[in-house]
Amino acid sequence: MQINRRMVLAGMGGAALAHGPLRAFATTSAQIGDYEFVSVSDGNLVLPRSFFFDGLPQEDLAQALAPFDLPLDQLEPPCNLTLLRDAERVVLFDAGSGPAFMPSAGVLLDSLEAVGVAPEAVTDVIFTHGHPDHLWGVLDDFDDLVFPNASYHMGQVEWDYWRDPATVDTIGAARAAFAAGAARRLEAIEDRVSHFSDGEEVLPGITAQASFGHTPGHMSFVVGGSEALMIGGDAIGNHHLAFARPGWASGSDQDPELGAQTRERLLDRLSHEQMLLMGFHLPNGGLGRVERDGDSYRFLGTEQ
Structure with a gap:
């Protein structure tokens, strides 16, 4: 059975293409001042190649993709959540997919267990945006909160967008399931969520940075001072093109x-x-530095 763009956006595609056992692991970490950062895996997505590359100039695209040995039918981008620990808090950036999005994802709780973090120990969940692989993991199979003791934080613009009843009718048919799923989950945390705007401190040492476009209110976060780390969410995704051709539109x-x-x-x-940079869908756990290369960039993982 072939997967198409509409099926993926409706959250159905993984069932058709899931294969092999899911893996749960923590892949990379960093220490900045009093903050410990750990990349924890939620598995991976399974997406048709056309989702990323349709409508792009084919000759230039082939040149940009030449360094990568990509399959012809589908890609499997990783899902890397950022766990931040200090003396007072256990902070999770985004909540993963949960059980309802794709069978190839949803292993966050096993990954947290591998690094000694129980769901009850999470003090804060900070969302980059409201897409399913970032939000739907707040609820389990019984619609109970997965992180029952946490406070939740989402940018005001993003919250307003997904909570607007009109969004399900204006987002487009392919993404309507995103809107319905987001509205239900945000309603479940409504009494324990706080909101913020660009440039505001969400928690001590964690500053919100507007990175709109992937969604109307997508936020990135800078943690630290003179030495800092950016949690980029999906503002920089699909590493095959995001660095080599950053000005190209992404589907x-x-x-x-x-x-x-x-x-x-x-x-x-x-x-x-x-x-x-800690990127949600970037390779090697998503942690690395960015180096300019003429008019483009390169992503250097922490192992380099």
Whole structure:
């Protein structure tokens, strides 16, 4: 059975393509000041190649993809959540897919157990945005909160977008399931969520950075001071093109033009300031630095 873009956006595609046992693991970590960062896996997505590459100039695309040995039918981007620990808090950035999105994802709780973190120990969940692989994991199979003792934090613009009853009718048929699923989960945490805007401190040492485009209110976060790390969410995704052709539109962005502008701005800052980046769908656990290479960039994993 072949998967298509509409099936993926409706959250059905993984069932058709899931194969092999799911893996749960923590892949990489960093220490900045008093903050310990750990990349914890939620598995991976299974997406048709066309989801990323349709509509792009084919000759230039082939040149950009030449360094990668990519399959012809589908890609399996990893899902890397950032766990932050200090003396007072256990903070999770995003909540993963949970049991209802794709069979190839949803292993976050096993990954947290591997690093000694119980769901009850999580003090805060900070969302980059409301797509299923970032939000749907707040509820389990019985619609109970997975992180029952946590406070939740989401940007005001993003919250308003997914809580607007009109979104399900305006987001497009392919993403309507995203809107319905987000609305139900946000309603479940409504009495324990706080909101923030660009430039505000979400928690001590954690500052929100507007990175709109992937979704209307997508947020990234900078943690630390003179030495810092950026949690980028999906603002910089699909590493095959995001660094080599940052100005190209991405089919995964709800506003492709704005998403490209945001990507170029973040990459320029990351390379200029030599700030660590933790990317949700980037390889090697998502942790690395960005290096400018002429008019493009390179992602250097922490092992380099």
